[in-house]
Amino acid sequence: MIWDREKIESVLPQREPFLFIDEVIEIIGTEKVVAVKHVRNDAGFFEGHFPGRPVMPGVLLIEAMAQASIILYSLDRPEVVKASPEYYLGKVRAEFLSPVYPGDKLTIETNRVKFLDNAAITDVTAKVNDKIAVRANLVFSIQRNE
Amino acid sequence: MTVNFEEEIKEMVSEIIEVPVERLAADADFFKDLDVDSLKAIEIVAAFEKKYRIIIPEHEIPNIKNIRQITEYTKNLKKD
Numbered sequence: 001m002i003w004d005r006e007k008i009e010s011v012l013p014q015r016e017p018f019l020f021i022d023e024v025i026e027i028i029g030t031e032k033v034v035a036v037k038h039v040r041n042d043a044g045f046f047e048g049h050f051p052g053r054p055v056m057p058g059v060l061l062i063e064a065m066a067q068a069s070i071i072l073y074s075l076d077r078p079e080v081v082k083a084s085p086e087y088y089l090g091k092v093r094a095e096f097l098s099p100v101y102p103g104d105k106l107t108i109e110t111n112r113v114k115f116l117d118n119a120a121i122t123d124v125t126a127k128v129n130d131k132i133a134v135r136a137n138l139v140f141s142i143q144r145n146e
Numbered sequence: 147m148t149v150n151f152e153e154e155i156k157e158m159v160s161e162i163i164e165v166p167v168e169r170l171a172a173d174a175d176f177f178k179d180l181d182v183d184s185l186k187a188i189e190i191v192a193a194f195e196k197k198y199r200i201i202i203p204e205h206e207i208p209n210i211k212n213i214r215q216i217t218e219y220t221k222n223l224k225k226d
Contacts, residue, residue, distance in 0.1 A: 090185035114192040116204055119184055121192050139185050 002027055003035075003071070011074045011081055012067055017044060020064035021071065021108075030076035034109045035068040041102040056100035061126055061134050062092055068108040069122040069138055076115045077142075085144045090119075094136035104128045118142055152217045158197060159213060162189045172214040190216075198223065 003024035012019065026034035039056055046054035066089055074081040100106060106126055113121035119141050126134040152172060160167045163176075163186050176182035182190070191202055194216060200223055202210070210216055 091189070114188055114195070116188055116207070119188040121188060139189060141185055 001025060008071065011071055013084065013087070014067060018063070019067070020060065021067050024071060025107075027075065030072070030112060030115075032109065032111050033068055033072040033075070034107065035071060037064050037106040037108065039100060039102060039104045039106055043102070046102055054102050056102075056104075056106075058094070058096050058134070061096075061100060061106075062089075062094060062136060062138075064106065065108055065110065065122075065124040065126055065134065065136055066138055066140065068110045069120065069124060069140070072110050072112060072122065073115055073120050073142070076112065077117065080117055080142060080144070083144055085142045088141045088143065089138065090141055091139040092136055094134055096134050098128070098131055098133045100126075100128055100133050106133070113137070118144075151220045152213065154197070155194070155213055155216050155220065158193050159190055159216075162186060162193060170213060172217070173212050175211050177211065194220075 001023045005022065008021050008024065009015070009019070012021065014020070020037050021035045022038050024033060024035045026032070045057060045060065049055060049057050066087070070087055106128060108124060108126045110122045110124040113123055119139070122138050124136050124138060125132050156167050156170045160170055163180060163182055165180060174180055176187065176190075187207070191207055195201055198220060210219065
């Protein structure tokens with residue numbers, strides 16, 4: 001583990017039950033971050049999605065990928081992140097290739113496409129046991145609080 | 147081989163901002179005339195960088211406001 005939960009929370013504004021990164025296991029400069037989410041059996045959303053047939057919602061997989069992307073962005077723009085900006089997803093192009101179930105270990109790899117002070121683009125994959133569950137291109141804006 | 151940069155760039159921009167190529171005048175201002183917001187602008191820049199294998203310095207991005215400027219920028223880079 002390279003980053004533990006405490007370090008992750010120093011960068012991400014999200015908190016439980018909406019924090020979807022447990023650890024960062026690899027960092028390659030400001031180009032790539034690999035992070036892990038252990039999908040808990042008792043996560044509340046499984047109760048309703050779906051009763052008796054729990055599957056992790058696609059929107060939450062995208063959220064996990066976006067959070068990993070903010071971590072990567074923070075390595076390139078630490079001064080922007082230090083100012084506690086707001087992050088807004090603007091555009092998502094995604095392919096959902098296989099379902100994610102309770103107990104799965106989700107490995108998220110995010111790669112920099114373009115980073116600016118007020119916007120960012122990343123290419124991200126989320127895998128379970130080396131099988132790609134989701135592949136996405138994320139475009140998000142970063143708005144500093146005045 | 148002569149490359150028609152303007153046509154290539156129009157097609158690229160058309161796909162990102164979802165405006166038909168025939169409606170993309172070379173001098174149309176991305177922000178005022180074509181409703182391009184900051185996220186679409188970064189998508190245009192990223193696509194442009196990928197296609198022509200270049201990096202546009204961040205401070206120059208706000209100065210690129212229409213397709214004619216991108217085309218001139220590309221021609222100048224290709225001369226170097």
